[in-house]
Amino acid sequence: MSYVFNPAPTVSVPVQGTADRFPVHRVYCVGRNYEEHAKEMGFTGREPPFFFLKPTDALVVVNAGETAAMPYPSLTKNLHHEIELVVAIGTGGKNIKAADAHKHIFGYAVGLDMTRRDLQNEMKKQGRPWCIGKAFDQSAPIGPITPLAAAGDIANAEISVQVNGQDRQRSNVSKLIWNIAETIEHLSAAWELQPGDLIYTGTPEGVAAVLTGDTMLGAVAGLEPIKVTITQGQE
Template identity: 50%
Template sequence: MTEFVLPSPAIASVAVAGSPGRFAVRRIFCVGRNYAAHARELGNDERDPPFFFTKPADAVVDSGATIPYPPLTANLHHEIELVAAIGRPGFRIGREQALDHVWGYGVGIDLTLRELPDAATMAAGPWEWAMAVDRSAPCGPLVPAQKSGHPQKGRIWLAVNGQVRQDADLAELIWPISDIVSICSEAVELEPGDLIFTGTPAGVGAVRAGDTMTGGVDGIGTIEITIGQPK
């Protein structure tokens, strides 16, 4: 038995709908600009290939949590996303087999320190300080794919304090789930426990301390997160 010089950290995990069990999280991959309207919103070409960035596993937060407003920003943005949870390992997975590697789906919110990626891009620097911050990957309970199927269409939405800001359909994804899983697996060997946040539709915007975000994906579930005061 391995002896560690410091206590080992808790295993990051996500709830599973209708089950006391939890889904242990290994890594988090996020897709940028995967809805045409959002790509145009950011001034990018919707035909560009997808790109990925990562978050630490312990950035996950359960639905219902209150998240302190993070440091280094005055412009924290919400991004509602369908999350795909990987259940089978695979490297260079073909698009035709990609969905066989998805264990289930959830509703996530990618929280972004908006001004930092803009500054990092201009300086040709990394995005981690904007994307991989603490508690930046809230995720609602996962639904096994054997129950939900593999969603290809359906409403995806987010409201702040009851006011809808993002409202789109999964059919508007530039790169569908099978493509995203396949393309991601070209660079890394996907493993059980990996989560893929598949991109956000147009309408992203700022949230402030005291705001409550609610969102959902038809046939998958909902999520609710409150932004608290800074630490």
């Protein structure tokens, strides 16, 4: 087979404790999936889950023990951090029942759903898609994937992000409005999940702006943390 140009290499994430890498298919994100975060964004209650996607090449892969660089993105003056537990799908399927969801999970990772909040808010006002606020280049830092069997009690794990050593977000995965299994059930009713899919499961309260020079340390108990520094961007 001949291509008109060389295809981009497969985006992949390291698997903790092995030399293997997890090839990424799609990146799904769940909106407003912690009650207190929903409230700080002006919403209340257990609304039906909703989803958006980020491009696979928006991932910033952070290797264990390293600090990744994320350039401050263009067009925004209000870049926000959103710490998230990421679910890595190892076995695909459609209309997966919540009771069977664990059979489809390969492992878990720590992720950041970086958001150009000013652009997202403007799109909301106009009733337009959020893509420019959510799906920009390098908007999805992620750490190594810990296989399911080694991840511990993820359903009750503490989740947090610090900026320059100070707490910004700190909560518990148990506070998800739609838990991991329920999220997989809803998501797989809309899309047929594939091996290599990543699901950013939502962020707790405390989202706030970061500036050039800030360093974020994201963590979920039992998983490899991630460290990301915001560097000078290019307009």
